[in-house]
Amino acid sequence: MSRLKSAKEIPIGGLIDEAGSSRKFKTGDWRSFRPLIEESKCINCMMCDVFCPEHCISVKEDGKRGEIDLDYCKGCGICANVCPVKCIKMEEEAKFIK
Amino acid sequence: MYKDGRGGKVHKMSKTTAMTGAESAAEAMRQINPDVVAAYPITPQTAIAQNFANYVANGIVDTELVRVESEHSAMSCCVGASAAGARVMTATSSAGLALMWEIVGVAAGLRLPIVMEVVNRALSAPINIHCDHSDSMGTRDLGWIQIFSENAQEVYEHTLIAVRLAEKLLIPAMVCQDGFITSHGVENVEIFDDEGVKKFVGEHKYPYGLLDIKKPVTHGPLQLQDYYFETRSQQIPVMEEAKKEFVKIGEELGKITKKKYPLFDEYEMKDAEAVIVVMNSTAGTTKTAIDAMRKEGKKVGLLKLRLFRPFPYKEVSDALKHVKKIAVLDRSVSFGANPPLYSEVKNGLYDVKYTGKLHSCVFGLGGRNIFVEDIIGVFNRLLDGKLKDHDYIGLREE
Known part of the structure; x- marks a missing residue:
């Protein structure tokens, strides 16, 4: 997280004076379950990305599924739910905390 | 008086006419010619919106008059229009102000320079349509500038000052007058020439208009423990400035009216x-x-x-x-x-x-x-x- 700005540094009225600033809002720290993909089962149908509310599953140049961006993944589990081959399972986030 | 291109009457010289406080408020609004007015009738404010609606219907002003279904909607509409960059005014009383209370705070929090005529009337219960100040006092901590007016003349002049003051500091302002006593009592009011007032009021140049596609902005996003405090705190020093600005803008109006406007x-x-x-x-x-x-x-x-x-x-x-x-x-x-x-x-x-x-x-x-x-x-x-x-x-x- 970057340094929080002071009252004098931010625009008035709580307004946001730039476009696309939601990128700065990393929703990944809301996550209590993490999606894990079983690569061998995945058929690259991209249903997970279509349904992902954050669009945080990338598509590679060859059209195949890329990584899940954990900076934004809220752990909602929709991807696991819609996956036609059930290759995504949700694991408790606590398991990954070292 | 002559008619302009749209058939509107233009007052070339100042004139003294018998009118009520509600009429003098509407007269100020005519000269200000706001882009948007959204209002809902409530006694004793109704006379302001009614008089102003006449100006709209007769093409004397360019205002978009939005006839909403409640005061909550009236202020919501004002907030939207003001965030778009419009010069916005409204008027209310008593229960009307109470009903719009939530959005009255939003207008101030979003720093939208809306100007509101408040015709002071008692709050219920018991239900009562006559004057006291409990309505505007109920909103005294919401971040609006509040100007109180002794008579119809002051209502008129304070309204002109309020527009300048609000737009200069980006704080909404309410101009208060006593219900019935001022709003419906007839007295002599001097209305100054349209051109002079128009020049005094000037053009509203809002720096964060939603309609400016070259400068995209978001109004009213969520701010939690991390930023709400900072944003709210910005409203404190700017209110302090309002004192100095009130006097400064008053001095400028005084050049037209030959009067003084102290705190x-x-x-x-x-x-x-x-x-x-x-x-x-x-x-x-x-x-x-x-x-x-x-x-x-x-x-x-x-x-x-x-x-x-x-x-x-x-x-x-x-x-x-x-x-x-x-x-x-x-x-x-x-x-x-x-x-x-x-x-x-x-x-x-x-x-x-x-x-x-x-x-x-x-x-x-x-x-x-x-x-x-x-x-x-x-x-x-x-x-x-x-x-x-x-x-x-x-x-x-x-």
Whole structure:
């Protein structure tokens, strides 16, 4: 997280004076379950990305599924739910905390 | 008077006409020619919106008049239009102001320079359509500039100042007048020439308009523990600036009107031993009482607040600190606490270590009449030391 700005540094009225600033809002720290993909089962149908509310599953140049961006993944589990081959399972986030 | 290209009447010279406070507010709005007005009828404000609707219907103004289904919607509409960059005005009273309360705070929090005419009326219950100040006092901590007006003339002039003040500092402003007493009482009002006023009011150049596609902005996003405090705190110093700006803009208007617009008026204060502090129409009644008492050699005076928010603590205290006896007249109460105006005056006097006698008098709730004799009575009791610390005027107590 970057340094929080002071009252004098931010625009008035709580307004946001730039476009696309939601990128700065990393929703990944809301996550209590993490999606894990079983690569061998995945058929690259991209249903997970279509349904992902954050669009945080990338598509590679060859059209195949890329990584899940954990900076934004809220752990909602929709991807696991819609996956036609059930290759995504949700694991408790606590398991990954070292 | 001549007609412009749209058939609107243009007043080339100032004119003095008999009109009500509601009409003088509508007249100011005609000259301001706001982009958007959204209002819902409520007694006694209705006369403002009705008069202004006539101007819209007759093509005298360019305003988009939005006839909404409630005051909550009226203020919501104003917020949207103002965020888009429009010059926006509205008007309300009593329950109407109470119903829009949520969005009144939003307007201030989003720093939208909306100007609202508030025709002061009692709050329910019991239901009552007549004057007291409990409606605008209920919104005194919401971050709006509040200007109180003694008569229809002041309503007109304060409205012109309010537009400039609001747009300069990006704080919404309300111009208050006494329901029925001012809003429906007919008196002579001088309306200044359209061109001069138009030049004074100028154009609204809002820097964060939603319609400016070259500068995309988001209004009203969520701010939690991380930023809400900082954003809210910005409203504090800018309110302080409103005091200076009110006087500055008033001086500019004074070039047209040949009048002065101080934060508060001092009437016969110089050698006064007993002073009444009051706002709105009762200040006029008090002046008449003072004139009569001065003829009898009694040293009495008046301090009439124009600006209630921001409250000019230091200025008021400096003006009052040498006065031996002060009665602060409130036309509203704060249940379980000191009445609002008394509370502020007392607050300020602490800083100057006031040693005189300060009294609170609550009067006129729900439009209970207050006459010159009542004010003379307060002054006499104040001078004779017979006024209670917390007293009432015109209340059947026993």
